[in-house]
Amino acid sequence: MSNFLEVKNLSVSFPTEDGVVRAVDNLSFTLEKGKTLGIVGESGSGKSVTSLAILGLHKGSSAEVSGQILIDGQDINAKPETDVRLLRGKLMSMIFQDALAALHPYYTVGNQIAEAYLVHNKVSKSVAKKRAIEMLDRVGIPNPQKRINDFPHQFSGGMRQRAMIAMALSCNPSLLIADEPTTALDVTVQAQIIDLLRDLQKEFNTAIILITHDLGVVAETADDILLMYAGKEIEYGTVRDVLQKPQHPYGWGLLTSIPRLTGDPNKSLAAIPGTPPSLISVPSGCAFHPRCSYVSRVGTACSATIPELLPVTSGAHHLVRCHLDATAREEIFKNQVGPNL
Amino acid sequence: MFNYLLRRIVSGIIVLGIVSAIVFGIFFILPADPARLSCGKTCSEEQIVKIRHALELDQTLPIQYGRYLKGIFVGRTYLKGTTAELHCSAPCLGYSFQTDQPVTQLLKDRLPATASIAFGASILWLLLGLSSGIISALRRGTWVDKFSQGVALGAASLQIYFVGLVLQFIFVNKLAWLPAPGYSSPLHYPVDWAKQMALPWITLAFLLSAIYSRLTRAGMIEIMGEDYVRTARAKGLNNRTINLKHVLRGAITPIVTVFGLDLGGLLGGAVITEYVFNIPGLGKLSTDAVANLDLPVITGTVIFSAFFIIVANVLVDLLYAALDPKVRIQ
Numbered sequence: 001m002s003n004f005l006e007v008k009n010l011s012v013s014f015p016t017e018d019g020v021v022r023a024v025d026n027l028s029f030t031l032e033k034g035k036t037l038g039i040v041g042e043s044g045s046g047k048s049v050t051s052l053a054i055l056g057l058h059k060g061s062s063a064e065v066s067g068q069i070l071i072d073g074q075d076i077n078a079k080p081e082t083d084v085r086l087l088r089g090k091l092m093s094m095i096f097q098d099a100l101a102a103l104h105p106y107y108t109v110g111n112q113i114a115e116a117y118l119v120h121n122k123v124s125k126s127v128a129k130k131r132a133i134e135m136l137d138r139v140g141i142p143n144p145q146k147r148i149n150d151f152p153h154q155f156s157g158g159m160r161q162r163a164m165i166a167m168a169l170s171c172n173p174s175l176l177i178a179d180e181p182t183t184a185l186d187v188t189v190q191a192q193i194i195d196l197l198r199d200l201q202k203e204f205n206t207a208i209i210l211i212t213h214d215l216g217v218v219a220e221t222a223d224d225i226l227l228m229y230a231g232k233e234i235e236y237g238t239v240r241d242v243l244q245k246p247q248h249p250y251g252w253g254l255l256t257s258i259p260r261l262t263g264d265p266n267k268s269l270a271a272i273p274g275t276p277p278s279l280i281s282v283p284s285g286c287a288f289h290p291r292c293s294y295v296s297r298v299g300t301a302c303s304a305t306i307p308e309l310l311p312v313t314s315g316a317h318h319l320v321r322c323h324l325d326a327t328a329r330e331e332i333f334k335n336q337v338g339p340n341l
Numbered sequence: 342m343f344n345y346l347l348r349r350i351v352s353g354i355i356v357l358g359i360v361s362a363i364v365f366g367i368f369f370i371l372p373a374d375p376a377r378l379s380c381g382k383t384c385s386e387e388q389i390v391k392i393r394h395a396l397e398l399d400q401t402l403p404i405q406y407g408r409y410l411k412g413i414f415v416g417r418t419y420l421k422g423t424t425a426e427l428h429c430s431a432p433c434l435g436y437s438f439q440t441d442q443p444v445t446q447l448l449k450d451r452l453p454a455t456a457s458i459a460f461g462a463s464i465l466w467l468l469l470g471l472s473s474g475i476i477s478a479l480r481r482g483t484w485v486d487k488f489s490q491g492v493a494l495g496a497a498s499l500q501i502y503f504v505g506l507v508l509q510f511i512f513v514n515k516l517a518w519l520p521a522p523g524y525s526s527p528l529h530y531p532v533d534w535a536k537q538m539a540l541p542w543i544t545l546a547f548l549l550s551a552i553y554s555r556l557t558r559a560g561m562i563e564i565m566g567e568d569y570v571r572t573a574r575a576k577g578l579n580n581r582t583i584n585l586k587h588v589l590r591g592a593i594t595p596i597v598t599v600f601g602l603d604l605g606g607l608l609g610g611a612v613i614t615e616y617v618f619n620i621p622g623l624g625k626l627s628t629d630a631v632a633n634l635d636l637p638v639i640t641g642t643v644i645f646s647a648f649f650i651i652v653a654n655v656l657v658d659l660l661y662a663a664l665d666p667k668v669r670i671q
Contacts, residue, residue, distance in 0.1 A: 055575055088577035101568035106590055106666060116576040151666040167576070 003030040004207050005054070005175055010067035010077075012049050012058060019280045023049040025231040026067075031224070033174060034205040038222030038239070040212060040254075042276045046231040047211045051177045053077070054209070055094055056084035071175060090120040093168040097180035099160035103152035109136070109163045110148025117170040135166035139196060158189035162196065169200060176201075177209045182217060194221055215254060219243055227251055230277050230287035233309060237318030247312050247320040247329050249292045252337040270340060286323060294332060298323040349658055353651040358410075360647040361640070365406050368636050375636055379438040395419065409435070409640075434644070435637030437630075444641035447626060454524040455622035457534065458541050458614060459607035465546035466553060467600065473550070474557025479584060481562060489554065497551035505544045505617040512540065522618035541618050545611065549603060553596060560592030567591060594664050598657050605653020609646020 012024040024046040031037045039047045052058055058065050059081040069076040071092055076084055096102040104112060113135055114128035121128070129148065136144035139162040152160055161181060168176060178197065182190035198221060201208055210222055218225055218239065225242040227235040227250065235248040246252055253272035274291035277283055283290050289302040301307075301323045312318045312326065322329070368375075376393040377384065393399050396419070397408060411417055412433035419427040419436070429436070434444035473493065477486040512519045520536055527534040564570060565588055573587040610624030619625070623642055630638035662668045 057571065057574055085577050085579065088575055090577060094575045096568060096572065098568060102572045104569040104573070104587055104591070106664070115578070119577045153667055164572075167572075 002032075004033045004072060005031040005209075006068070006070040007050075007054070008068040008070070010050065010053060010069060011065070012046070012053050013064050015062055015064070016280070021279045022231050022282065023063075023279055024053065027228075027231075027233055028067075029224075029226050029233070029236060031175075031207045031209065033207050034201065035223045036201065036208040036210055036221050038210045038212060038218035038225045039228060040215060040218055040225060041228035042213060044230075044276050044279060045228040046279075047228055048179055049231075050228075051094060051179050051209060051211055054175075054177060055088055055092055056081070057088075059084060086120075089116055089168075089173065090171045091173055092175040092177065093171070093173040094177040094179060095161070095164045095168045095181050097183050099157070099164045099184070100152060102164060103160060105152060108149050108151055109155065110150075113148070113163065113167045113170055116167045120171045131170060132166070135170050136163065138200075139163070139166045139169075140192075141166075157185050158192060161185060161189075161193050165193075165196065165200070169204070169206075172204060173206065175207045175209070177211065179211045180213070181210070182214070183212070190217070197221070215243070215258065227254075230282050231279060232287065232306075232321065233319075234288065234321045235319065236309070237312075237316075241312075241316075241318040245312075245318075246333070246337070247318070248288075248322050249294055249324075249332075250288050252333070253291075256337060256340045286321070294324060294328075297328055297332075345662075346655075346659070349655045353655055356651055357644065357647055361410070361644050362406060364640050364643045365409060366402070368640065369402055371634075373634050373636070375438065378634055378636070434641035437635050437638050439630075439633050439635045439638070444637050447638060448623065448641055448645050451621060451623045451626045453526070454620050455608060455610055455615065455624060457524065457527065457538055458545065458611045458620065458622060459604060461538055461542045462545035462549070462611075463600070463604050463607070465542050466550040468550075469546055470550035470553025471557050471596070474554040475561060475584070475589065477554065477558040478561035478565070478588075481558075486558075490558065493551040493554040495551075496547050497555070499548060501544055501548060501613045502617050504547060505540065505614065508540050508544055509618070522620060524620050524622070541611070541614050541620060544617075545607075545614055552599070556596055556599060557589075557592065560595060561588050564588045564591035594661065597660050597664060601653045601657035601660065602650070605650045605656075606646075608649040608653075610642065 007030070008028050010024055010027040011022070014021040014023060027046070027050060029037065039050065041047050049058075049063075053065055054069055054071070054076065056069075056076045056079070065077055067077065071087075074087070074091075076087070076092075079087075103109070107115075110129060110132045113132035114125065117123070117128045117131045118125070123131075132148050133144045136147060141147055141159055141162055147155075147159075152163070155163060161184075165181075176197075181197070182193050185193060194217060197208065197210075200206065208221075210218065212218060222239050225235075225237065225239055226233055227242065227248065229250050235242055235246065235251050242251065243255070246255055250272070253270070256270040257272065259269055272291055273293075277287055277290070283303070285301070285303040285305055286292070286307050289295050292302065295302045305323075307321045307323045309319050309321045312320055320329075324332070374389075376389045376396060376398055379396065380388055380392050397405060400408075408417060412429060412431065412435065414431055416431035416433050417429055419429060427436075429443055432445055434448070436443055437447060440447075473489045477489050480486045509522070513521055519539055520533070522540045523537045525533040525537060561584075569591070570583060570587055573583045578587075608623075610622060610627055612624035612628060614620070615622040615624035616628055623645065627639065627642035627646075629635075630642060
C-alpha cells in the first residue's frame, strides 16, 4: 500500500531572543491509510510542533519549517497558506488535549461542529446542523438533538472530547492527528475515547497520528511507534518491535518506569535520571547522553557525535539512533532491562 | 435569572437611597443657609424665618429627608409664602432656589442635550476604538500598530477642554465649517442638531476611543493565544471569520462592561464637555447649580446621575449574562 502521509526531513525552529529553538530536527516517517502511528516523547520533545506542522499551522508565525510534508502527494510545506487552509479540516484535521480550552466557550457545541462542516461544504445551515447532530450521535453523545444547543462547559470532560472528535471528523478527513486526546480524562473515559477512535478509524479508513506520552495507549492502538527525544526521532518501528524489543536506552527507561501490578510494591519505581534538555542548548552528540546509564560502554562518541538513525539489523524497518552496537544492546536488554519489565 | 434581576434592582434602589441620604446630609453640614439663599440679597430676618418655615427647614434632618423621599415617590405640598400652597407632584425633587422651577422639570429639559452627546459620541468612539484596536491587534508590531497606539496614548492623555477648544478654534472660528456648538431639537432641526453636536461628539470620541482601542487590542492579542483560536484555524476557517467571530467575540466582554459604565456616567452629565461647548445639558445644569449653591438642583442632579450609573451597572450585568453562557447558567 502506498504511503498516504510522508514526512521527509522535517525541521521546525523558532527564533527567540535567547537563541534558536530547534523544536523538530530532521524528522522522517510515513503512514498508510487506516493505520495508526504513535508519536511518543516527553513534553518539549517536538511531538506537538510536528503535528502543527502537518496541519500547516506554523504558517504565518515566526517558525521556520523545512523539509517535505506530503499528504496524498501534496506538499503541505510548499503550498501557500491560502491553499493549505482549504485542506485543513477536510484532508487532515486535529483533536487537542484540553477540549475545554480548545472549544470556544461562547458558542454552542452544535454551532462549532456545523461551522467546521460549513467551511468545506456548500450547504445550508440546516443541513450543517443535521450533520452536527449526526456526528454527535456517531461519537456516542446521547440525545444529540438537544445537546447541540449546549455550551462546552455544560458537557463532561469525556463528552467534550467526543464533541472535538465529532468536529474533527465532520468533513471525513483522511488524516486525523490526535494530540494527547486522553491525557486530561479519567482512565475509564480514556478507554472509551480510544475505543471510539479505533471504531471510527475502521469505519472511515482514517490514518491516525496519536501523540502521547502514555505507552499504554500506544500499545493498544498504534501500528507503528515513533519515539522522540529533543526534537529527533530516536527509535522508529512497529509497536511489536519497539515495545517488545526496545533498542534505545530512553525507551528502556520509559518501559521500566511503568508500575506493574505484579511487581514488588515496596520497590521504588525506576526513573530516568535528569530532566529533558533545553531545546536552545541541546547537549552535544547524542542529546540523551547526559541522562544515559550506558555512556561508559561507548566512550566519548556519545558526547561528540550525533548517532545516525540506523536499522537495528540490516534491512529491518526498526530504526534506532544510538551509539551502542547491536550486541551490546542485546546484552543490556537481556540482563538489565528485561528482568525489570 | 428573574430573581437575579430582581436582586440587582432592589440593591440598586438601596444604593440610590444611600446616595441621596449622603448628598442630603452634606448640604446640612455646609455653612450655607438655604433660606437666605432662596430669599435673595435684600432680605429681612422676618422673611428668612418665614421662608425657613415654608421650606420646612425648621424641622429635624430625618423629617426633612423623609419628606424629600416622600416627594420623590408620591409628591408633596409646599407652603408658598404663608398662605398659598404649591403642589409638587411625584417624582418631586424640590424647587430651584434660583429659578423657582421644579427640579424634575429642569432635569427633563436638560436630558435630551446630554443624551444627544452621550449616544452620538458613544457610537463614534465605539466605531473608532474597535476598528483601530482590531487593526492594531492584527498588524501587531508594524508601523500601523505603532502609529495607532501612539495616537491612542496621546489622545488618552489629552483633556477635553484642550482638544475641545482647539477643535472649536479651527472648525468654528477659523474655517467656519461648523456653527458654534449648542443644542437644537433633533426632531425639529435634525441638520442643525448634528452640526452643533459634531464637535462635542468628535472631542469625546477622540479621547474615549483611545481607551477602547487599547482595550480591544490587548484583548484580541490575548485571545489569539487561546487554544480555541488554534482550533478555529485547524478547521480551515478563513482569517476574517477567525478574527471577527472567534477572537473578537472572546475579547468583547470587558469592552462591553467599560462601555456600559462610560455611557451611564455620561448620561448623568457630560460635565466638562457641556461646560467647554456651552451645551445646556445635565452637566451644565449641575455646574451652574454648584456655582450658585442651588441645593435642590445639586441634590437632584447627583441623584439623577447616580440613577443612570446604577441602571448602567444592572444593564451591564444583564449583558454579561447574554454574552457569557457560563454566567447565564449560574
